[in-house]
Amino acid sequence: MPYQPGSVWQYDVPTTGSTHLPPDAGYGRALTNQGYGFEVAVADLIDNSIDAGADKIVVHFLRDSERILTLLIIDNGRGMDDAGLDAAMTVGRRREYDDSALGMYGTGLKAASLSHASSLTVVSRTKRSRAAGRRLTAEGIADGFRCDTVDARYAQDLVDRYDGVIEWQGTIVRWDGVRAFETVTRGQSDHYLSKAISRLETHLGLYLHRFLQQGLKLDIAVWDISSGGEGGIGEEVDHIAVEALDPFGYKVPGKKGYPKVFTAPVEGLGEMRLTAHIWPAKSKQAGFRQIGSLADRQGFYFYRHNRLVQAGGWNGLRNPEGHLVLARVAVDLPAQENSVLSLDVKKENVTVTPAFTLGVEKAVDADGHTFHQYLSDAENAYRDGSKRTEIVRKAVTPPGKGLDPKVKRVIKEELPEKPGEEPISFSWGSLPRDRFFELDRENNSVVLNKEFREDFNDGRRGGANDAPVTKTLLYLLLEDCFGLGRWERSRQDRVDYWNTILLASAEAHRARRAQAGS
Structure with a gap:
């Protein structure tokens, strides 16, 4: 029925037609300003590799004697043919995801890459198609979302160069014009790479720790193309195998009886399981001390399809405090999108509604213990640990490159x-x-x-x-x-x-x- 002016309140806004409006070229500039941190952006690309079934991934920095040149991410996943590459490089296109996929919005490849690099190249090969590639640049987006086709000979040469990773199929993502690399002054490349690789290793080891524990091989390597080496193409000067940094990987809990599973009645989702852990006080394990500030790392650890998407924080339930640094709670997000818990596009933080925090307030374990009792146990474990005296070991200069x-x-x-x-x-x-x-x-x-x-x-x-x-x-x-x-x-x-x-x-x-x- 057509809309009648002056009629009663309309709960549905009436419409009279529709128009398809393609994105303005200025939308491309928004892709370069998504606020992706370097480690978060690289992790987003690795999510795509895992979704493609890869079990071997290499993050490869290329450098010469003075500069850091480019970054590549190589995997042995299923790969893409020409049609798949066109779909992957289409700005604004959201593809269908499997129920267990890490990807969500269809923007990660472009947004994560162009937030840091002026040029994104993707070269891929499947078991049934030849090597092919596409390149997307900031200038190309401004020029009507133009995507360049990579020379097939170069695509094949690049795949062949990484035959240690790509055997029959796989994908290479290449960043050129990386803005952070271009700010590194002459003579500071070693220092920059040491810090950048250390942060990247920690981030990937933490957020992908379940996959690494299940057998994913993830390496970070540096290749110096100016050093001669085999065939005159340079040589590897650093190589790190990323190890899992499990935020719940203690050997003995900080209080007997933990971890405990609490059930929270969350309106709109039903019952949610919260696995509550208490770390041992003064633990020196990497999963406790080397993943960031202890105050920031207390609280909820949200997982989506085994991928960590938030590492700490109480999400409005309470404020962080020193007496709760031993308290960490693992929560697996529901498989389906919902209105109670939502994940940001960078897969770095979870936004919750009051329904979640109210449900946590009412959570109990199988024996009837409340979530508040858990927090009290964590505080007591911290206080008891603070009373113990420990031997103070002499501080040392840390080990660096060249040591496993x-x-x-x-x-x-x-x-x-x-x-x-x-x-x-x-x-x-x-x-x-x-x-x-x-x-x-x-x-x-x-x-x-x-x-x-x-x-x-x-x-x-x-x-x-x-x-x-x-x-x-x-x-x-x-x-x-x-x-x-x-x-x-x-x-x-x-x-x-x-x-x-x-x-x-x-x-x-x-x-x-x-x-x-x-």
């Missing part, structure tokens, strides 16, 4: 770090025949004699983090030789006789290998 990440993580768990100190790195270099190692105190580096490298890698070519036992022992021996003022003769004498003894040990090791091979 697993070793670095344990060192950080066991020993406090000296604030403001540059990490001690390890590398192989050309040294005199009578030296096993040398100290580069100006650059906080330990240089090992590369003549012995194969001996400590069973005759194989080692990677950036090879010979972990040798490097770890050297770190423990030499850590207090860095960050000093005056260099004492007695300390130099100690370094000299360590060198002599270790050199004899290396020669003995080489002789035994030669004897075993003869």
Whole structure:
């Protein structure tokens, strides 16, 4: 029935037709201003790789001697053909997602990438289609949402270059004109990469920890194209295997009987399960201390399809406070979208309505204990732990590049770090025949004699983090030789006789290998 002016209140707004309005080219500028942090943007792209069935993913920084050039993310997922690439690069198009997919809105690839880079290139191959690629630039979007087709020969060459990851199928996402990289001044690339990779490793290890625990292989690598290397195309100078950072990975709970499962009656959703944990007081485990401020990390940990989407915060239930730093609650979001709990486009925070917090207030476990009793238990565990005296270990200069990440993580768990100190790195270099190692105190580096490298890698070519036992022992021996003022003769004498003894040990090791091979 047509609308009659002056009629009673209309609950549905009447319409007389519709018009299709394509987005203005200025919409492209909005894609570059979504507020994505660097780590959040990379994680969003990795979500796409996981949705494509990838079990091997590499985040690859390319650099030369002076600059960081570009970033690539390579996976061995199902890949895309030409039609799939066109759909993926269409701005504003939302595709259909599986019930277990990590993607939600269909904007992540473009928005996350163009928030940081001026050019986004996607090259892909399926088992049944050749390598193909598309490129989207800020200029192309302004020019009527133009998407460029990548030369098929280049697409194939790029896929072939990463045949260690992409065997029959897979995808490569490439960022060029990364704004953060362009701000790094000459000579500061090493420092920037060290910090950036450390933050990225922590973020990915935390937010994807369930996938990493289930077998996902996720690496971060740095390739220096100016260093010659095999075939003149450069060489790998750093490589990190991302390990799971489980925010609930304690060995013994902070209070007996935990974790406990509470059931919260949430209007509009029914019953929700809250798995309440209490960490042991003063824990040094990475999943407790190395994922950010303890005050910020208390509270709710929301998961969507096993992917962490919020790491801490009480969402209006209460304010964070020091006595609750041991309290963490795991919540799996409902599979279907709803009006009670909503996730932001960056998959970083969950917005809740009062229905959720009211339901948590009424939550009980199987024995009738209330959620408020849980919070009281967490406070008491904190207070009891604060009363205990502990041995204070001497702070150390942290380990850096060249030492296996697993070793670095344990060192950080066991020993406090000296604030403001540059990490001690390890590398192989050309040294005199009578030296096993040398100290580069100006650059906080330990240089090992590369003549012995194969001996400590069973005759194989080692990677950036090879010979972990040798490097770890050297770190423990030499850590207090860095960050000093005056260099004492007695300390130099100690370094000299360590060198002599270790050199004899290396020669003995080489002789035994030669004897075993003869």
